Amino acid sequence: MDKIPGFMARRPGSFSAAMARKSDPYLPTHINTKPRAKFQVRALLGHCLYRRVVVWTIFFLVLLTVALFDPRFTAQSRNVLDMVHGNKGLIKETPSGMENVPLQNQGSINIYPPKQEVIHEVQLGLNNDVIEDVVEDAPNDILNDVSSDASGDTPNDTLDDIPNDIPDIPDVALIDESVRHEQETEEDIEGDNGPKWLRYKHLDGYYRGLRALVQPPGYKPEYPKPSMSASEPMPTPHHTDMPTPAIYRPHPDYNSDSWQKSYVHVNPCYVDPDKQVPAPDLYAYRGLVQGQPKAALGSHAALGLRDDVCFDRFGRYGPYGLGYSVDRGGLSESLDTESEGSETVWEQSGQINWNAVDWAEAQAECFNSNQGRFFTGNQTRDAELASTGLKKLHRTAIVVRTYVGFKWTAHAVLNFRAMISELNLQSGGEYDVHFLLHVRDNNAPIWADTTTAQEMIESNVPAEFHGLCTLWSEAQMKLFYPGNFGDTFENPSNGDIHGVYRSAHMPLQYFAVMHPEYEHFWNWEMDMRWTGSYYELFDRLGKWGAKQSRVGAWERSAKYYVPGLHGTWENFIQLVNNEILLSRRRPLLGPVSFPGKVALNQGEDFMPATCTTGSEISQCGVGEEADLITLNPLFDADESGWVFAGDVTGYETTLPKPPRRCSIVTASRLSRRLLLVMHEETWRLHHSMFAEMFPSTIAFHRGLKAVFAPHPVFLDRDWPQAEIDKAFNGGVDHSSSGRGSPFDLNNEHNHKGTTWYYNSEFAGLLWRRWLGYAQMDGRGENGGRAGEGAMRGGREEEQDPASSGRLCLRSMLVHPIKWEDPAEKDD
Ligand SMILES: *[C@@H]1O[C@H](CO)[C@@H](O)[C@H](O)[C@H]1NC(C)=O
Numbered sequence: 001m002d003k004i005p006g007f008m009a010r011r012p013g014s015f016s017a018a019m020a021r022k023s024d025p026y027l028p029t030h031i032n033t034k035p036r037a038k039f040q041v042r043a044l045l046g047h048c049l050y051r052r053v054v055v056w057t058i059f060f061l062v063l064l065t066v067a068l069f070d071p072r073f074t075a076q077s078r079n080v081l082d083m084v085h086g087n088k089g090l091i092k093e094t095p096s097g098m099e100n101v102p103l104q105n106q107g108s109i110n111i112y113p114p115k116q117e118v119i120h121e122v123q124l125g126l127n128n129d130v131i132e133d134v135v136e137d138a139p140n141d142i143l144n145d146v147s148s149d150a151s152g153d154t155p156n157d158t159l160d161d162i163p164n165d166i167p168d169i170p171d172v173a174l175i176d177e178s179v180r181h182e183q184e185t186e187e188d189i190e191g192d193n194g195p196k197w198l199r200y201k202h203l204d205g206y207y208r209g210l211r212a213l214v215q216p217p218g219y220k221p222e223y224p225k226p227s228m229s230a231s232e233p234m235p236t237p238h239h240t241d242m243p244t245p246a247i248y249r250p251h252p253d254y255n256s257d258s259w260q261k262s263y264v265h266v267n268p269c270y271v272d273p274d275k276q277v278p279a280p281d282l283y284a285y286r287g288l289v290q291g292q293p294k295a296a297l298g299s300h301a302a303l304g305l306r307d308d309v310c311f312d313r314f315g316r317y318g319p320y321g322l323g324y325s326v327d328r329g330g331l332s333e334s335l336d337t338e339s340e341g342s343e344t345v346w347e348q349s350g351q352i353n354w355n356a357v358d359w360a361e362a363q364a365e366c367f368n369s370n371q372g373r374f375f376t377g378n379q380t381r382d383a384e385l386a387s388t389g390l391k392k393l394h395r396t397a398i399v400v401r402t403y404v405g406f407k408w409t410a411h412a413v414l415n416f417r418a419m420i421s422e423l424n425l426q427s428g429g430e431y432d433v434h435f436l437l438h439v440r441d442n443n444a445p446i447w448a449d450t451t452t453a454q455e456m457i458e459s460n461v462p463a464e465f466h467g468l469c470t471l472w473s474e475a476q477m478k479l480f481y482p483g484n485f486g487d488t489f490e491n492p493s494n495g496d497i498h499g500v501y502r503s504a505h506m507p508l509q510y511f512a513v514m515h516p517e518y519e520h521f522w523n524w525e526m527d528m529r530w531t532g533s534y535y536e537l538f539d540r541l542g543k544w545g546a547k548q549s550r551v552g553a554w555e556r557s558a559k560y561y562v563p564g565l566h567g568t569w570e571n572f573i574q575l576v577n578n579e580i581l582l583s584r585r586r587p588l589l590g591p592v593s594f595p596g597k598v599a600l601n602q603g604e605d606f607m608p609a610t611c612t613t614g615s616e617i618s619q620c621g622v623g624e625e626a627d628l629i630t631l632n633p634l635f636d637a638d639e640s641g642w643v644f645a646g647d648v649t650g651y652e653t654t655l656p657k658p659p660r661r662c663s664i665v666t667a668s669r670l671s672r673r674l675l676l677v678m679h680e681e682t683w684r685l686h687h688s689m690f691a692e693m694f695p696s697t698i699a700f701h702r703g704l705k706a707v708f709a710p711h712p713v714f715l716d717r718d719w720p721q722a723e724i725d726k727a728f729n730g731g732v733d734h735s736s737s738g739r740g741s742p743f744d745l746n747n748e749h750n751h752k753g754t755t756w757y758y759n760s761e762f763a764g765l766l767w768r769r770w771l772g773y774a775q776m777d778g779r780g781e782n783g784g785r786a787g788e789g790a791m792r793g794g795r796e797e798e799q800d801p802a803s804s805g806r807l808c809l810r811s812m813l814v815h816p817i818k819w820e821d822p823a824e825k826d827d
C-alpha cells in the first residue's frame with residue numbers, strides 16, 4: 001500500500017469519499033450540468049429582448065401575486081428569481097494560483113516486468129524499419145530559426161498588390177455579403193426538425209479501425225467528397241493481421257549533425273532520480289484509416305502537423321500506463337477493451353511502473369541537466385548568452401488550470417503524464433508543466449500555514465503532480481490588484497471583478513510576473529485532449545505563429561479557414577487580403593486608437609523592425625514570435641451577440657465601448673510581454689474585460705502580434721462546404737465578427753457537431769469511442785443528438801472479426817471531455 005500513495009489517493013476510496021462529503025457546487029456532477037445552466041443565464045440575461053421578457057414576466061407575476069395573494073403565484077415568481085439568482089454564482093472550471101508549495105514524494109521507479117520478459121512476448125525486430133521510417137520522416141528543421149525556414153506560406157503580396165482574380169477559390173467564398181447576412185430563421189433553429197445541420201447525414205469514417213489502414217496514396221476521405229472527378233471508389237482493405245505501430249518522434253533529432261552544429265547538446269532525461277528509466281516514446285501507425293473524414297475547419301497542412309499517421313489508444317497512452325494493471329505499475333484502464341497487438345508499444349521500454357513517479361522532480365532534473373540550452377529571463381545574462389556560442393532557446397510554461405474539487409480520474413492522470421513526458425522530458429526541458437490550483441475558500445489560511453496549503457494539494461491533486469502545483473485564491477487577487485476598477489458597461493454574469501469567471505487572466509498574469517524564466521505561457525484546461533504528441537502540437541503552433549505576417553493577420557484570424565472551400569493556406573491569405581479590399585475597411589495593423597485611450601507606462605512600441613517603412617510590408621512580423629495564439633477565431637465582439645461582449649470595466653462609460661476582440665475557449669499561448677502589458681492595464685489602469693476578451697483586446701489595442709491558429713477541427717456530419725462557411729463565417733465581411741457571428745447565442749448550436757467548442761457533443765462521443773468504450777451513436781429521428789441512437793463500438797464490436805477493429809485517429813484536439821471511462825460517469 002505504501003508503495004503506491006498516488007494511486008490510493010485518487011481511487012474511489014478516501015479521496016472521492018472526501019469529495020463526496022463536501023457539497024461543493026463545483027463537484028463533477030455539477031460540472032456535467034453546467035453547460036445547460038450557463039445557457040440559461042445567457043438566454044435570460046444576454047439578450048435585450050429576453051431580458052425585457054423576463055423583467056416583464058416577473059413584474060407581471062409580482063402584480064398578480066399582490067392582486068390575488070395566491071400562494072401558488074408567489075412560489076412561481078420565486079422560482080424564476082431563484083433560477084436567475086442561482087446562476088449568478090456559476091464559475092468556470094478554469095482557475096488557478098500562485099505560491100509554489102512543493103511536496104516530496106518518496107520511492108523509486110522500476111520497470112515491471114523486466115524489459116527482457118516483455119520483449120520475449122512479442123516478435124522482436126518486427127517493426128524496426130518502420131520505426132526508422134517514421135523517425136526519419138520527422139521534420140528535422142524543427143528548432144531552426146523561424147525566419148530562415150519560412151518556406152512557402154509566407155504571403156508575398158502587399159495590400160496594394162493583390163490580384164483581382166484569385167485562382168483555385170470557388171466563387172462561393174466570395175458571394176455577396178447581403179446573402180451571408182441571411183441569418184438562420186427561427187424555424188431553422190427551433191422548427192420541427194431542429195437546426196439545419198441536424199438534417200445532414202452522419203459521417204461513418206471516424207469509427208473505422210486499424211484493419212482498414214491504408215498508405216497515404218491510397219487514402220480517400222469520406223469527407224469532403226472528392227470533387228467532380230468521379231474516380232473509381234478506393235477499396236477498403238480488411239487486414240487479417242493487425243498493423244504494427246512505430247515509435248513516433250516529432251522532436252528534432254538532437255543527435256543529428258545539423259542540430260549539434262547550431263544548438264547546445266541535449267542531455268537525455270529520465271523518469272526516475274536514478275536515471276534508470278528514460279522517458280518512453282509514443283507510437284503511431286503509418287498510414288490512415290480508409291475513408292476517415294478530413295478536418296472541415298483548419299488543417300494539419302497549414303500548421304505543419306503530420307497528416308499521414310494515426311494514433312490508437314495504446315500507442316498514445318500505453319507508454320504512460322494504459323492497458324496494464326495497477327500491480328504492474330499501470331492504471332488498470334482499458335484492460336476491458338479490445339487490445340490485439342497492443343504489446344508492441346511496450347517492446348522497447350517495458351511496462352513502466354509509474355506508481356511512485358514524482359513529476360516535479362523529474363521535470364526539474366531534466367531542466368537542470370540542460371540549463372545551458374536556454375535563456376534565463378535575466379536580461380543582462382540573456383544578452384550575453386545570445387551573443388556567444390550556440391543558439392539558445394526560450395522556455396515555455398504550460399499552465400494548467402485546476403481547482404479544489406476537481407475529480408481526478410485515471411485518464412486525467414494519463415493525459416498529464418503524456419504532457420509532461422512529451423513536452424519536458426523528451427525535449428530536454430524546453431517546456432515545464434504547472435498546475436494552477438484555484439482554492440475557492442477565501443478563508444483558508446493557505447499563505448499563513450504550510451500545513452493547510454499542503455493538505456489543500458494532497459486532497460485535490462494526485463501525489464505524482466503535487467510538486468507542480470501553485471495555489472491561488474480570489475482573495476489573493478484582490479490584494480494583488482487592489483483599488484477601484486471603476487464602472488462596468490455590462491455585467492451579465494453579475495460576478496466579482498476579481499472572480500475567476502470574469503477575470504481568469506489575473507492569476508495567469510501574476511504567474512508570469514513570478515516566473516521570469518518563461519517567455520511564453522500556454523493557458524490550458526483539464527478537459528482538453530490531444531490524440532497525438534503534445535510536443536508536435538505546441539511546437540508547430542509556435543513555429544507557425546512566428547511565420548505569419550502581421551499584414552492581414554487580424555482579418556484572417558477573425559475567419560474560420562475552411563480548406564475544402566478556401567483551398568490552401570496561401571489561397572486563404574490571398575482571399576482574405578482581397579476581402580479586405582472589397583470591404584473598403586482600413587486594414588488593421590499596429591496599435592489602434594479610440595476615444596479615451598490611455599498610454600502605457602512602458603510605451604507602445606511593439607512593432608518589429610520588419611514593419612518599419614522601407615521594408616517589404618508583406619514581411620512585417622514574419623519571424624516574430626506571436627504574442628497571442630488562440631485556438632478559436634479572434635472575432636470583433638461588438639454586435640456579435642456574444643453574451644459577455646459588453647463586460648468591459650474601467651473605461652470611460654460615457655464614451656463608446658473600446659473596440660474589442662475575443663476568442664472563445666481560453667486555451668491559448670500568451671507571451672510574457674503581452675501578460676506584462678495586461679498586468680499594467682490591470683494594476684495601473686484598472687482595466688478588465690470578460691476572460692475570453694481581455695488578452696486579445698489588449699493585444700489589439702497595443703499593437704501586439706495575435707493569430708488564430710487554424711488547427712484541424714472535424715464535423716460529425718456531412719455539411720455542404722458552402723453551409724459551413726455560411727454558419728461559421730456568417731458575420732461581418734465573411735468572418736466570425738459582429739452581426740451574424742457564429743458566437744451569437746442563437747448561432748452557437750452550430751458548434752455542437754464539432755470536435756472543439758465548449759458546447760460540443762461530438763468531441764466526447766468520438767474520444768470515448770477511440771478509447772474503446774461503447775457509446776450511443778447520437779443518431780436517430782430528427783437527426784439525433786448526444787445520448788440518442790444505438791449503442792455502438794466498444795469491446796465486442798471491435799473484437800468482431802468482421803469489424804475493422806479499434807479506432808485510429810489523426811492528431812486532433814477534443815474539448816470538452818467531461819468523462820472518459822463510462823464507470824466514471826455517475827460517480
Ligand atoms: C515574391 O515576389 C517577388 C517579387 O515579385 C518574386 O521575385 C518572388 O519570387 C516571390 N516569392 C514567392 C515565394 O512567391
Ligand SMILES: *[C@@H]1O[C@H](CO)[C@@H](O)[C@H](O)[C@H]1NC(C)=O
Binds near residue numbers: 378379380381
Ligand atoms: C543577471 O545577470 C548578470 C550577468 O550574468 C548578473 O551579474 C546579475 O546578478 C543577474 N541578476 C539577477 C537579478 O540575477
